[in-house]
Amino acid sequence: MQSQQKCIAVFALVCCFAILVALIFSAVDVWGDEEDGVTEENCSKNCRIVLVENIPGELSFNSNSTTHLSLTLGLNQLLDKAKLSVEIVSPEWALTSSDQGSRLYPAYQGQFLFQRLISLKSRGVRLKIASDQPNSTELKGLTDRYAEVRYVNMTAFTRGRLLSSFWVVDRKHIYIGSGGMSWKALSKLKELGVIVYDCSCLAMDLHRIFALYWQLQYRDYIPSIWSKRVTAVFSKDEPLELKLNNTDAYAYVSTSPELFCPKGRSRDIDAIRHLIREARRFVYISVTDYLPLVNRSLRGSAIIRYWSPVDEMLREAAVLRKVKVRLLISLWANTHPLTFNFMTSMQALCTGLPGCSVEVRFYRGKEQTEGINENKFMVTDKAVYIGNLDWVGSEFAFNAGAGLVIQESQSQPQDGQNSIVEQMTAVFERDWFSPYTISLQAGKNIVQESQNTWQKVQALKTKPESRESY
Numbered sequence: 001m002q003s004q005q006k007c008i009a010v011f012a013l014v015c016c017f018a019i020l021v022a023l024i025f026s027a028v029d030v031w032g033d034e035e036d037g038v039t040e041e042n043c044s045k046n047c048r049i050v051l052v053e054n055i056p057g058e059l060s061f062n063s064n065s066t067t068h069l070s071l072t073l074g075l076n077q078l079l080d081k082a083k084l085s086v087e088i089v090s091p092e093w094a095l096t097s098s099d100q101g102s103r104l105y106p107a108y109q110g111q112f113l114f115q116r117l118i119s120l121k122s123r124g125v126r127l128k129i130a131s132d133q134p135n136s137t138e139l140k141g142l143t144d145r146y147a148e149v150r151y152v153n154m155t156a157f158t159r160g161r162l163l164s165s166f167w168v169v170d171r172k173h174i175y176i177g178s179g180g181m182s183w184k185a186l187s188k189l190k191e192l193g194v195i196v197y198d199c200s201c202l203a204m205d206l207h208r209i210f211a212l213y214w215q216l217q218y219r220d221y222i223p224s225i226w227s228k229r230v231t232a233v234f235s236k237d238e239p240l241e242l243k244l245n246n247t248d249a250y251a252y253v254s255t256s257p258e259l260f261c262p263k264g265r266s267r268d269i270d271a272i273r274h275l276i277r278e279a280r281r282f283v284y285i286s287v288t289d290y291l292p293l294v295n296r297s298l299r300g301s302a303i304i305r306y307w308s309p310v311d312e313m314l315r316e317a318a319v320l321r322k323v324k325v326r327l328l329i330s331l332w333a334n335t336h337p338l339t340f341n342f343m344t345s346m347q348a349l350c351t352g353l354p355g356c357s358v359e360v361r362f363y364r365g366k367e368q369t370e371g372i373n374e375n376k377f378m379v380t381d382k383a384v385y386i387g388n389l390d391w392v393g394s395e396f397a398f399n400a401g402a403g404l405v406i407q408e409s410q411s412q413p414q415d416g417q418n419s420i421v422e423q424m425t426a427v428f429e430r431d432w433f434s435p436y437t438i439s440l441q442a443g444k445n446i447v448q449e450s451q452n453t454w455q456k457v458q459a460l461k462t463k464p465e466s467r468e469s470y
């Protein structure tokens with residue numbers, strides 16, 4: 001009798017266990033891709049890094065400043081190297097355009113890159129694209145001709161956008177930067193990124209971010225349990241130790257929004273805060289927009305909150321540690337009016353404090369849509385962060401982006417080459433001291449003037465009507 005009861009109890013327990021196991025396995029529903037043979041132990045860490053830039057035609061920096069590989073050339077060279085696969089995420093697809101461009105801003109580089117992407121077919125190289133634009137005609141064209149395109153419904157996840165902008169080639173080489181797949185990024189806009197060659201360790205990790213997007217097709221929720229193949233390999237706390245052009249360095253990739261950070265993945269915002277905290281001499285930031293606000297729309301009405309994570313770190317660095325802070329922001333059609341207020345307050349912080357320095361300048365392209373500085377990077381005396389998002393609270397909260405962090409180890413480069421940190425510092429200083437920057441006050445005056453002009457124009461327009469009404 002008793003043994004029968006025992007039997008039933010054991011049977012029930014086994015059943016429970018089986019159901020539990022089944023439940024756990026069915027809950028894991030973001031599977032990653034196959035990882036072809038390369039593991040954390042035997043991936044390659046002996047890498048080469050190259051800075052790539054697009055400098056719009058009309059800009060001329062002083063002749064002493066170093067020029068870097070052009071973005072167009074860099075991307076084409078990556079395609080030359082591709083043997084197995086090219087994985088691309090880009091906020092927009094507009095390489096081919098009815099716009100013929102002009103002498104200063106030619107459109108043909110975009111068309112050429114588009115043709116090269118299609119021609120991957122003849123070489124048997126897979127072309128995989130993740131995008132949040134289901135209606136893009138260019139992506140339809142690519143799908144028809146060869147590419148595998150998967151759609152990520154950002155509306156369902158955060159109502160944000162997929163603004164990530166990177167390439168992974170053969171799970172070995174990567175590109176990450178501000179320039180996406182638009183002919184303007186190869187011609188009209190000022191862009192900056194890096195290409196890292198022969199770096200399967202870093203590529204493996206960036207590929208996992210891509211694999212996550214790839215797996216999100218047709219989904220409208222993020223599962224609570226993730227496959228190991230999309231979790232982070234390296235992070236803020238456990239960075240990859242590697243060699244970049246024979247210099248020892250640490251690196252990892254970070255991502256946004258928080259919802260897209262599986263176990264161990266560092267958030268962009270944590271990476272940025274960490275680098276500012278570690279800086280000893282200077283923090284230079286070059287971004288299109290900087291605004292410490294989060295703007296949520298809830299049932300039709302906008303709820304706006306102050307967003308402090310970056311602001312507070314900068315203030316602490318400047319006031320308490322005397323780290324020199326410089327912010328280079330773009331002045332363009334969409335510059336938010338509150339930018340002036342927040343930046344004025346930031347600059348005023350050092351009033352009467354010896355050794356404290358916070359400076360803000362505006363970078364101004366030739367016109368409001370041309371030559372805009374799209375750069376999204378930070379460089380400190382020890383590290384660089386190259387990201388995809390502008391430094392606006394709402395961007396980090398709702399939009400998907402990725403970032404690459406490179407920290408120098410103590411030893412200095414041996415072969416007399418400038419390290420990537422030094423190169424990026426030089427790029428920042430070139431822009432900062434160029435004729436295309438103006439002070440905060442000058443920027444404010446320009447905007448006020450144009451508003452006044454606009455009001456005058458409006459007044460002129462309404463005058464005849466008012467006369468009629470006499």
Ligand SMILES: *[C@@H]1O[C@H](CO)[C@@H](O)[C@H](O)[C@H]1NC(C)=O
Nearest residue numbers: 036037038039040041042043
């Ligand atoms: C790395 O290690 C895995 C298993 O340990 C092996 O299958 C693979 O061939 C190795 N890859 C390289 C490039 O050595």
Ligand SMILES: *[C@@H]1O[C@H](CO)[C@@H](O)[C@H](O)[C@H]1NC(C)=O
Nearest residue numbers: 061062063064065066430433
């Ligand atoms: C260029 O460099 C030289 C020497 O390196 C220096 O004398 C000169 O002032 C520099 N010119 C500009 C425009 O910075």
Ligand SMILES: *[C@@H]1O[C@H](CO)[C@@H](O)[C@H](O)[C@H]1NC(C)=O
Nearest residue numbers: 132133134135136153154155
């Ligand atoms: C795509 O096009 C369809 C029909 O033209 C439209 O209903 C839908 O809102 C569009 N989606 C996006 C994300 O623009």
Ligand SMILES: *[C@@H]1O[C@H](CO)[C@@H](O)[C@H](O)[C@H]1NC(C)=O
Nearest residue numbers: 134153154155156157218220
């Ligand atoms: C994206 O998700 C939203 C909200 O869940 C849904 O209304 C919309 O139809 C989805 N769009 C597509 C193209 O599946």
Ligand SMILES: *[C@@H]1O[C@H](CO)[C@@H](O)[C@H](O)[C@H]1NC(C)=O
Nearest residue numbers: 293295296297302304336338
């Ligand atoms: C917040 O978003 C709403 C709607 O998207 C917009 O009208 C408003 O100007 C935004 N406010 C700020 C401060 O950006």
Ligand SMILES: *[C@@H]1O[C@H](CO)[C@@H](O)[C@H](O)[C@H]1NC(C)=O
Nearest residue numbers: 049050245417418419420423
């Ligand atoms: C790394 O080496 C390549 C050439 O092999 C060079 O073009 C590039 O500028 C170097 N990068 C850095 C950061 O020194």
